[in-house]
Amino acid sequence: MEYCVECQDCEDCFGCFALRHKKFHIFNKPYLEDEYWLLLDQIKTAMLDKGEYGRYFSGKFFHTPHDMSNGSTIYEDFTKHELDYLQIHDFDHSLDGAYGDWSEKKFDEVSNIPDDSLMIDINLFKIKAFQCPFTHRPFTYQPIELELYQVMKLPLPREHFIKRVFDLWRELNMNVYNNGTCQKCEKDIIFAKNRLYPHRKLYCQSCYLLYLENQG
Numbered sequence: 328m329e330y331c332v333e334c335q336d337c338e339d340c341f342g343c344f345a346l347r348h349k350k351f352h353i354f355n356k357p358y359l360e361d362e363y364w365l366l367l368d369q370i371k372t373a374m375l376d377k378g379e380y381g382r383y384f385s386g387k388f389f390h391t392p393h394d395m396s397n398g399s400t401i402y403e404d405f406t407k408h409e410l411d412y413l414q415i416h417d418f419d420h421s422l423d424g425a426y427g428d429w430s431e432k433k434f435d436e437v438s439n440i441p442d443d444s445l446m447i448d449i450n451l452f453k454i455k456a457f458q459c460p461f462t463h464r465p466f467t468y469q470p471i472e473l474e475l476y477q478v479m480k481l482p483l484p485r486e487h488f489i490k491r492v493f494d495l496w497r498e499l500n501m502n503v504y505n506n507g508t509c510q511k512c513e514k515d516i517i518f519a520k521n522r523l524y525p526h527r528k529l530y531c532q533s534c535y536l537l538y539l540e541n542q543g
């Protein structure tokens with residue numbers, strides 16, 4: 328398994344995503360065993376010639392715009408030069424019909440979404456679409472989602488649903504590390520960066536465990 332992500336119980340696959348119990352797949356397509364080894368050899372030879380084999384996949388393979396992926400929590404700090412080096416480029420989010428067919432929808436302003444979800448008529452509201460001010464992508468509501476907001480007496484979110492996921496990503500510790508000191512014993516520590524909580528209290532492992540013990 329090489330250049331594969333989130334595959335389980337697979338073997339002899341290359342460049343695949345989220346496969347289960349598969350063999351001889353390249354870019355998620357199945358091949359006969361003979362075809363697989365031949366094509367794999369051609370791909371690896373071409374990658375070796377370009378100096379790509381063994382390195383991260385180039386950002387030009389991204390199918391999600393980088394500013395809408397969870398990687399964006401890391402890329403926020405990158406300079407244009409660094410993004411170019413990794414071949415991470417901006418592209419139009421709506422390319423190739425990525426937004427689907429919106430011809431049946433009636434676009435309205437986000438500011439016209441009422442504060443109180445009980446004020447909406449679901450049958451009228453379900454055909455509406457809005458432009459998210461954060462993602463600049465259109466979004467709509469599913470009737471079942473609107474019903475839930477009404478039952479729970481919750482206000483309707485005014486942003487594309489991916490913004491909520493985006494906010495969750497920003498709460499996670501990043502796979503980017505800094506040097507610092509424990510704020511209790513001043514021992515040198517390495518800690519993960521966090522976008523949402525950049526100035527949080529940082530303890531070394533033993534001070535942290537002691538803190539947990541004292542807090543019961």
Ligand SMILES: [Zn+2]
Binds near residue numbers: 510
């Ligand atoms: Zn400490």
